[in-house]
Amino acid sequence: MQMSYFFKFLKFGLVGLSGMLIDFGLTWLLKEKLKINKYLANSCGFVAAASSNYYWNRVWTFSSHNEAVGQEFTSFILVALIGLLINNLVLYLLTKKLKMNFYLSKLLAIMVVTLWNFTMNLLVTFSVK
Numbered sequence: 408m409q410m411s412y413f414f415k416f417l418k419f420g421l422v423g424l425s426g427m428l429i430d431f432g433l434t435w436l437l438k439e440k441l442k443i444n445k446y447l448a449n450s451c452g453f454v455a456a457a458s459s460n461y462y463w464n465r466v467w468t469f470s471s472h473n474e475a476v477g478q479e480f481t482s483f484i485l486v487a488l489i490g491l492l493i494n495n496l497v498l499y500l501l502t503k504k505l506k507m508n509f510y511l512s513k514l515l516a517i518m519v520v521t522l523w524n525f526t527m528n529l530l531v532t533f534s535v536k
Contacts, residue, residue: 412529418468419525425463426456427517434513445509446495453494457487469533482532489527490520 434452437443443451461483465471473479494516501512 415468415529416525419464419528420521422460422463422468423517423521423524426460429459430456430517431510431513446498449495449498449513450491453487453491457484457490460487464528464533469528471533473533479532483528486524486527486532490524493523494520 430452432452433455434448437448437451438445441448461480464483465476465479471479494513497516497519498509498512501507501515502509507515
């Protein structure tokens with residue numbers, strides 16, 4: 408991995424950490440306090456985090472100056488939605504099939520999806536055109 412990619416990944420990771428706090432916080436609030444279905448709560452947390460992450464990754468991680476913000480945001484959200492499907496699949500497999508704790512499973516799902524999101528956003532969403 409080139410050094411610039413390494414630093415981008417570190418920045419992406421820090422942005423992702425802030426997103427994880429948003430994700431976990433909203434998921435917990437919806438699931439535990441408002442008693443919403445855990446998969447719906449998970450999806451809401453994930454989408455809120457993805458929206459925050461777009462802004463910070465555009466500005467800080469990838470320093471994008473793409474004027475087609477709508478197209479860039481759409482690409483970022485599509486990558487995130489595919490990531491959401493992967494996230495829910497991993498969550499389902501770990502909780503239902505392996506009987507793991509929901510929040511530990513969620514953490515592992517986030518790790519898997521982080522690799523997906525970084526790679527696709529580097530190569531597609533924020534690629535220099």
